[in-house]
Structure formats: C-alpha cells, structure tokens
Amino acid sequence: MKYDFIAIEGNIGAGKTSLATRIAADYNAKLILEQFEDNSFLPRFYKEPDKYAFPLEMSFLAARFQQLKDQLGTHDLFKSFTISDYYIVKSLIFANKTLARDEFKLYTRFFNIIHQQLPKPDLLVYLYLNTENLLRNIRKRGRSYELDIRGEYLEKIQKGYFEYFGQQPGLRVLVIDTNGLDFVNEESDYRSIVSLLEQDYPSGIHRITF
Secondary structure (H helix, E strand, O other), rough: OOEEEEEEOOOOOOOHHHHHHHHHHHHOOEOOOOOOOOOOHHHHHHOHHHHHHHHHHEEEEHHHHHHHHHHHHHOOOOOOEEEEEOHHHHHHHHHHHOOOOOHHHHHHHHHHHHHOOOOOOEEEEEEEOOOHHHHHHHHOOOOOOHHHOOOHHHHHHHHHHHHHHHHOOOOOOEEEEEEOOOOOOOOOHHHHHHHHHHOOOOOOEEEEEO
C-alpha cells in the first residue's frame, strides 16, 4: 500500500468493518475497529432520537477520540500500515443530522478541539451504497438495536458525508460505488477495490463506479 493510514468510511451497513478486516489480514496492517456495541445510549436513541441524541453523540465522540489517540499514537514496527473502519469525522457528520441547532453548536466546539489532536488519514475511502442495499445489509446482520433504523435517516447521513467531503479540499477521498459489488463473497470484487487503494491520488474527491 502507498499510504500509512487508510480510513474506511461509509453509512451504516456499508461493509466498512468487513473490508478493513480483510485488508488488514491480507496486507499485514494494524487494524483499528470501532468499539460501539457497549454504548448503552444506542438502542435508546433509535427508539427516542430526540431524547438521547446528545448523550449518544458525546459518548461516541469521547470513545472514538480515546481509541484513535491510543492506537494512532503508537507505531507497530511489525505492521506495514494502519487501516481503520472509521474516522473521527463521522462523529461530526452524524451529530449534524441528529442534534438540535444549539446542541450541535456546543458539540462542534468540543469536536474541533479533539479533531486537531489526531492525524488525518492519508486516504479516506467512502463505500457508497444506496438506501435499499444499506437496509438489506442491516436486516441481514440482525443487530436488534438497528432494526428501527429508517431509510430517511440513512439518506440524511449519506448526504452529510458528501457535504463534509465537499468542504475539505485538503482531504484525499476515494468514493467507491459498491452497489454492483459483493466484496465479501466475490474475490474478484474484493481485488478490484484493493487495486484502487494501491494507486496514488491527489487531494480532492475521486469517484469510482463499477
């Protein structure tokens, strides 16, 4: 790989963890996986989003910052690069779509302080799936607290990512439309994605559709 730190991003159900885990195993990379299943606010948020949005987003922000600070602050001499299945910017994107205006203003102050303390990924990969396929994947993996997720919510999150990317000219972003791929079960599809990650990209947004 040409990059020291690759972050895999995408909407809920896009396959971030599956792809990052496979690449880490195949290319001897240090793997950082988001730790979120112990968040007690998550199932309550999906049922009562207005009530639990702020504590949920603040708890996610704290947990993600602590994990990335610990993991990115140490270099593993026996690993060729680092790959994660998320990056801290997802905190801001989700919060922008779930919090009230005054709550988001306060949240942003905390986020900006935290964001400055973390290194940016050399390549941020965004796995794009349409809403229908996201919902299919969510149902397939069967997490009980995700079954109340609505398509409208996923569409808002998707829109938030692209709004953010458009405001970050210094960030190197690779958007891969995976609607026609099955990189979990089809080896050729997986290899097609890996080949994209081995290329040099200038700063900006680069869109790939198969």
